[in-house]
Amino acid sequence: xxxxxxxxxxxxxxxxxxxxxxxxxxxxxxxxxxxxxxxxxxxxxxxxxxxxxxxxxxxxxxxxxxxxxxxxxxxxxxxxxxxxxxxxxx
Numbered sequence: 001x002x003x004x005x006x007x008x009x010x011x012x013x014x015x016x017x018x019x020x021x022x023x024x025x026x027x028x029x030x031x032x033x034x035x036x037x038x039x040x041x042x043x044x045x046x047x048x049x050x051x052x053x054x055x056x057x058x059x060x061x062x063x064x065x066x067x068x069x070x071x072x073x074x075x076x077x078x079x080x081x082x083x084x085x086x087x088x089x090x
Contacts, residue, residue: 006025007021007022007025008021010024010025032050035050036050036051036052036075036077037052039052044082046083046084046085047081047082047084047085048079048080048081048082048085049079049080049082050077050078050079051077051078051079051080052075052076052077052078053075053076053077053078054073054074054075055073055074055075056073057070057073058070058071059071
């Protein structure tokens, strides 16, 4: 499912015009992104938790050349599904 299909599904389920559903989805994405940038987590009870994790610098290997290279430290997003989501997928 891509973003347009998700907007259509939200629009249909919430009985909203597509433009409102798209603005709501964009607002959700922007809010989660901003919170993760600030180092906060976003928890939706029953659905899951969005968080960010700091990675340490490390030495890696270029798979094409076999050359070693330094991979810098960074921040990566993470998602931990909630119990209700896990149970719904069984």
